[in-house]
Amino acid sequence: MRGIEVKNISKSFKDTQALRNVTLTFEAGKIYGLLGRNGAGKSTLLNIISNRKYPNEGYVSVDGMPSAENDEALRKMFLINEMNLYPESMKVKDAFKVTKTFYSSFDEAYALKLSEMFELNIKKKIKSLSTGYQSIFRNILALSVNVPYVFFDEPVLGLDAYHRDLFYKLLIEKYSEDPFTAVISTHLIEEVANVIEEVIIIKKGEILKNQSRDSILENSCTISGTVSQVDSYVASLPARAEVIGSDVIGGLKSVYICGDDGARLPEGLERSTMDLQKLFIQLTSM
Incomplete structure (x- = not known):
């Protein structure tokens, strides 16, 4: 080998x-x-x-x-x-x-x-x-x-x-x-x-x-929206999805997720890509 x-x-x-x-x-x-x-x-x-x-x-x-x-x-x-x-x-x-x-x-x-x-x-x-x-x-x-x-x-x-x-x-x-x-x-x-x-x-x-x-980035993302919308979405995530961090500014919240399945989001939420540096910071700062 x-x-x-x-x-x-x-x-x-x-x-x-x-x-x-x-x-x-x-x-x-x-x-x-x-x-x-x-x-x-x-x-x-x-x-x-x-x-x-x-x-x-x-x-x-x-x-x-x-x-x-x-x-x-x-x-x-x-x-x-x-x-x-x-x-x-x-x-x-x-x-x-x-x-x-x-x-x-x-x-x-x-x-x-x-x-x-x-x-x-x-x-x-x-x-x-x-x-x-x-x-x-x-x-x-x-x-x-x-x-x-x-x-x-x-x-x-x-x-x-x-x-x-x-x-x-x-x-x-x-x-x-x-x-x-x-x-x-x-x-x-x-x-x-x-x-x-x-x-x-x-x-x-x-x-x-x-x-x-490529795999780690394809399956990682940021979900953003109002605090209540994001919290509701996180509660519905499958077990394989891992929330590795979050930020709150005013009434808006972003969560950083590994293992995202790319499913269609409820209205009012936005999905964006996460670069390797952001992924690293969220994983290692916990």
Whole structure:
């Protein structure tokens, strides 16, 4: 089986439960958005998948192989996050060469090309890079490594609008040429909404949603009207429909619903689409 299977993963740090019985599958050749607020457990999950942290319970397999202490499985994955795996005194150009020794598929020529596009000075030491250029450096590594599973943990941290846009364009270009599994962990929902195919929403270490982007949006909506009309409509909803939030302004009310069946509304009510950012905010603020 191709893909990454995460089964019943739990992780605690002292009195904090970072992950609770998380079960997921990352299929080969898809772009995932791992969406959650700060502290939701995104980074912990990616660190466990890539064998940088160990779970208290559960296991991870990569293409059917256990990932823990398995070099063959680990070479199929690459994670970028704030953790610096290179000596701070190392120059960027030397880090590219070191990466090539661990990942034979690393395309050093492509990394140099991207460095020019992002205006990254490869002669600089890693420790001298600004926060934004630290992110650019890591993103270049991830885009050049050519492995089946790449994890981007907050990849646009410190990047200006131009560099953020360039990163997403290059990611899509790379994926279009040779599809791989990309997992983008972020709390900046609006920016990734048109990039990702699959949506995973995590809150306080638990998975709230795990669906395709199109499916989750097609079945989510906002219903608006007078307070009494909206309350009456909500009371008649089928069990599968989930009200995830509401707003009241004066005598008007809006409710946000997952699992809407699209049935004709009573007169006086209005149905509108809900974008991914609004859905995320309503789900994670409850």
